[in-house]
Amino acid sequence: MKQSIPSQAARSGILLVTRAPEEMHELLLELDRHGLHAVRARDLDAAAALSGDAIALVLLDAALAGADLAGACRRLTGAAGTPLFLMSAAPSAAEQSRSIGAGAADYIKLPCKALELTEKILVELALREGAPRLPALPPATALRPQTLEVNYHSVLAGSPDAVVLLDIDNDRLIDVNHHAGRLFGLGIDALLQSNLAALCPPLQPDGRRSADILAAGVARALAGEIRVFEMRCRHSDDSETDCEMRLVMLSVPGRHLVHARIIDLSARKLAESLRAGQNSLLEMIARGAPLTATLDQLMLLIEAQSPGALCSVLLLDDDGRRMHSASGPSLPADYMAALEGAAIGPTVGSCGTAMYRREPVLVSDIEHDPLWAPYRGLAKPYGLRACWSIPILGPDAVLGSFAMYYREVRSPVPDDMHLIDVAVHIAGIAIGRTRHEQELQRHRSGLEQLVAERTVALTQAKERADQINAELAGALANLSRTQEELVRRDKLAALGALVAGIAHELNTPIGNSLVVCSTMAERTRLLREGMADGLRRSALETYLGQAAEADDIVLRNLQRAARLVSSFKQIAVDRASSQRRRFGLRQFVAELMLPLCAPLRDSGFTVEQSIPEALLLDSYPGPLGQALSCLFENCLRHAFDGRSRGRIAIRAQAGDDGGVALAIADDGVGIDAANLDRIYDPFFTTKLGSGGSGLGLHIAHNIVTGVLGGRIEAASDGVNGTTFTLHLPASAPAATP
Structure with missing residues (x-):
């Protein structure tokens, strides 16, 4: 089957x-x-x-x-x-x-x-449902859901919003649900005799005609769009409600039907107004607006959210016993004045009891509630029938209370409790901030007095400090004079040591020359006197031999003096006169060491060179050779004192910074740790008067750090030799004129 x-x-x-x-x-x-x-x-x-x-x-x-x-x-x-x-x-x-x-x-x-x-x-x-077919439209008086499918009418009835069905061709509503009747305040029969434009005021808030707005929306819906827009609808009592309309075309052959869902936006608008009001109040609090103005605006905001409500805030004084009126913009002034200074207690209306109990007190009927027995006569002339009061609690005390009055017997619903929570929260913030500022003001006053006292003490301390500073300034001036004197004495001592060293070094060759010259002068005088008696050949030959020997002695001593003077002149190196070029370090050092190593032939001293072929420098070979010669000669003069053999190693490698590390190391006696910090000082030598001028390492240091743009390091443990390392850039800095 x-x-x-x-x-x-x-x-x-x-x-x-x-x-x-x-x-x-x-x-x-x-x-x-x-x-x-x-x-x-x-x-x-x-x-x-x-x-x-x-x-x-x-x-x-x-x-x-x-x-x-x-x-x-x-x-x-x-x-x-x-x-x-x-x-x-x-x-x-x-x-x-x-x-x-x-x-x-x-x-x-x-x-x-x-x-x-x-x-x-x-x-x-x-x-x-059931492949619906709508019959031809009957007269308007007979328009009812019989012309529609039962299932669509069930959809309308079950919708949580107001829903109507529009017949565009006849400009009539042909189906509605009970929410639509409640929204417009009309019965279903009355709605079915109407059209959608008649359910709206003639003009919308923006000045446009309601009929024009609806006609445009219907046209767009018939074109297949879902139209969503806001409209203000009119109740039968002439009150107006902001609504959202959703228009959808129904696909029924031969008919132009539009399904309209109308959503009441009152709750949404109230919620938006509440959020905006909260933000405005929080801004007022942040700006430090007066408490009364802030609370008044808060009361008006809550009253706008709940029609018929009259709101107030009472503050509790610092001793926690009496209440004071803070805000009640819509309540009678006489009523608020009557509450001023009243003591809280277990049966003091809603507000006094709420602050006393520290819990909400919700009185729905003032006239019959025992809490209001002492104050019933106060509320009755003003028609106050209900009062809900909630205490405003601070971190450690009751700050006051918020109350909502009504002129009808009424109990709170969840929406009312939400409004109460909002009001109590914001009022607590405003009151707490005000009390905090008052506390700060009290502290500020105390601080001002304390500052005044401290100012006097600081003034006295400043006077004492000024006196001490004057004494210190005098001591500093005296110290400066003493320091200048010590520096002057040190300079004189250094100059004396320099002069003594130079005099000692030059005294020997000059003294030897003077002795030889004076001796030869005496012999020349004797020779001249002997010529009167006749000069013997043997005497002349003896004189000539002595003269030749004297010439040799004088020449050697004068050459030694000239070398000493030349070494003194090398202290200041003229960078501008140095010739710069690109050269291989290995070949340069090999050529430099040839004449320097000549005197070491057939001796117990050896020189080893270990320099890679690839190391190139763009620098000044003249000053570099001068620095290496100073280091080499210093090594020969000091490293092997008392020894007949030794080894000098010259090695180089590429540095981590792209430059070159060139080292001269020996296995000699080393340098005493106490002297390492002074080896580059001019005229510092451990062999003053023994042929050393104390300028070699100073000259080398000046050349490496100045002309070559590098640095020099010395390492020695005082026993196992010394290593001088020159850290040179691959490209020396340009010479300055």
Whole structure:
């Protein structure tokens, strides 16, 4: 037997065919909220396998349909004619036309709000129940839901918002739900005799005509759009309500029907007003506005949120016993004055009791509540019937109370309690800040007195300090004079040592020359006197031999003196006169060592060289050779004192900074640690008077750090020899004139 197709009501599955169903999470939640479950597929084959009797509607991504859009729709709608919505992330007029030709019930342009798409699905499902066909429109007096499908009327009845169905051709409402009657204050029959424009004031707040706005919205809805806009609607008592209208066209052949959902925005507007008011109040508090002005604005804000409410704030004094009026802009001034200075207690109305108990006191009927027995006569003349009071608590004490009065017997609802929480919270912030500022002011006053006292003490201390500073200045001046004298004496001592050293070094060759010259002068005088008696050949030969020997002695001593003078002149190195060029370090050192090592032949001293061929310098070879000669000669003169053999090693390697490290090391006696810090001082030598001038290392240091732009290091343990290391840049700095 052939199986029957289930009715639309038996179907609750929505087949969602898209590559990324997780991106439509909000739609899935909306469908579930309306009792529809989503069946998801990522391609057409999987969707075809899932489509069946339980599927009420198909949502197909146009990207998966491919070129054969009609074939894809037929595969998924099947014999049951399941409605299909085609969704497109790249909508076009051509694709929309092809989707209609392929049998799609609607064409959805993505992105689309989940709520709007769900609403379209619900309307489509309602209209599909039993393949509805609406008959011709009867006279207006007979317009009732009989002209509609029962399922659509059920959708209207179950909607949480006001919903009406518009017949555009006849400009009438042809179906409404009970929420619409409550929103407009009219019965269903009265609504069905009306149109949507008649339910709105003639003009909207922006000055536009309501009829024009609705006509434009309906036209856009009939074009296939879901129109969402704000409108102000009118109640039968002439009060007006801000609403949001959602217009959706119903796809019914031969009819122009628009489904309108009208959402009351009063709660939303109140919530927005409350948030804006809270922000404004917090700004007032942050700016340090007066407490009374802040509390008055807070009371007016809460009263605007709850029509009929009269709000007040009472403050508790510092001793925690009496209350004082702080704000009650809408309450009678005489009433607020009567509460001034009243003592709190267990039966002192709502506010005094709330502060006493430190808990809310909600009195719904002042006239019959025992807490108000002493104050009933005070409230009655002003028509106050209900009072809800909540204590405002600080960190360690009660600050005051917030109260909401009504002129009718009334108990709070959850919305009222929310308003109370907001008011108490903000009032607590404002009062706490004010008390904190008052406390700061008290501390400030105390601090001012303390500052005055400290100022006097500091003034006295300053006077003492000035006196001490004057004494210190005198001592410093005396110390400066003493220091200058010591420096002068040190300079004189150094100059004396320099002069003594130079005199000692020059005295020997000059003295030897003077002795020889004076001796030869005496012998020349004797020779001249002997010529009168006749000069013998042997005497002349003897004199000539002595003269030659004297010449040799004088020449040697004068040459030694000249070398000493030349070494003194080398202290100041003239960079500008040095010739700069690019040269290989290995060949340069080898050529330099040739004459320096000549005197060491056939001796017990050896010189080793270990320099890579690739090391190149762009520098000044003259000054570099001079520095190396000074170091080499210093090594020969001092390193091997008392030894007949030794080794000098000259080695080089590339430095970490791109330069060259050139070292001269010996295995001699080393340098005493006490002398290492002084070896570069001019005229410092351990062999003053023994041929050393004390200038060699000073000259080498000046050349390396000045002309060559490097640095020199000395390392010695005083026993196992000494190593001098020259750290030279690959390219020396340019010479300055």
